[in-house]
Amino acid sequence: MSEPVVIAVGDLHDVVVGRGVLERVPGLVPDAARQVLVVRPEGLERYASAVAAGLRDAGLVVHEAAVPDAERAKTSAVAAELWAVLGQHAFTRTDVVVSVGGGTVTDLAGFVAATWLRGVPVVHVPTTLLAMVDAAVGGKTGINTAEGKNLVGAFHSPAGVVCDLDVLETLPPADLVAGLAEVVKGGFIADPRILELVEGAPADAARWDSPVLAELVRRKVAVKAEVVAADPREAFRREVLNYGHTLGHAVEQVSGFGVRHGEAVAVGMVFAAELGHRTGTVSDELLARHRSVLAAVGLPTTYDGASFEALLAAMARDKKSRGSLLRFVVLDGLANPVRLEGPDESLLRAALDALAP
CATH class of the missing domain: 3.40.50.1970 (Rossmann fold)
Structure with a gap:
């Protein structure tokens, strides 16, 4: 660019x-x-x-x-x-x-x-x-x-x-890598070309001066711009930008914000993919792709830093929740985010267990 x-x-x-x-x-x-x-x-x-x-x-x-x-x-x-x-x-x-x-x-x-x-x-x-x-x-x-x-x-x-x-x-390299979580999120929810660019040149994706990173930034900004323009006050569609954020914000909170936002969102996306896999909307291949793309740029795909009960309590305070109903953004296939409302607690526990190292 x-x-x-x-x-x-x-x-x-x-x-x-x-x-x-x-x-x-x-x-x-x-x-x-x-x-x-x-x-x-x-x-x-x-x-x-x-x-x-x-x-x-x-x-x-x-x-x-x-x-x-x-x-x-x-x-x-x-x-x-x-x-x-x-x-x-x-x-x-x-x-x-x-x-x-x-x-x-x-x-x-x-x-x-x-x-x-x-x-x-x-x-x-x-x-x-x-x-x-x-x-x-x-x-x-x-x-x-x-x-x-x-x-x-x-x-x-x-x-x-x-x-x-x-x-x-x-920018410290670890912070640049953490920022790539939000870029990768854009690939999963809207623009699969982002994933292809990261998979094709993961080292360049994490280099501040590379043309690959420049294109990734442009594409991710365009993804957010299109969603925000359609739903500026998060009536519905803008919620898709929270993919990975329900658990991600909980991880940040229980760590006292000791975990970088991007690292927490990376874990949150894998968690959301596990939820979708268990409800039948995320294939084996798409689930595996979450882990492979994130790992390729050095982002975490596992987590065991807090109890299920602590994370569940934090997720209950998420802005997307309505009353006692937990709501998550999950995928119904690549680039097709949907809302999952009120999943059974056993499903959440199983998805979290799947994040164990």
């Missing part, structure tokens, strides 16, 4: 994917804006400073705020600190929040933007693979509580998203 690609998320917002495209951030800030708050995690001064400089050159007053790294940022206390900054600088409804960081920062900054004055514009500059292909796209925002992940949040579409693949150069 030599030239930047602009992917439209319906009429909600555009996503720019390319190399050396940080300079496009000021162009996504609405013309009426007077000032901007750049939110970044601690330790990410390099890219945030470059974005802030570009915004200042465009004539904007720029304020910067550093937040804790990873899931520690997604708390009501950190959100309140950012609200205080916005209040101290008298941010109005035409002023803008810009996130520069991974998925936790896009979730947090998006939530703060959604709730300040009942909604101010936000522009996302994701700096991790996970954020580029998932968290930054589509307008879901959220923070965590002690009871679960992303239980407090809002739908708030960004004014735009800039995915500069060059920033992945400084």
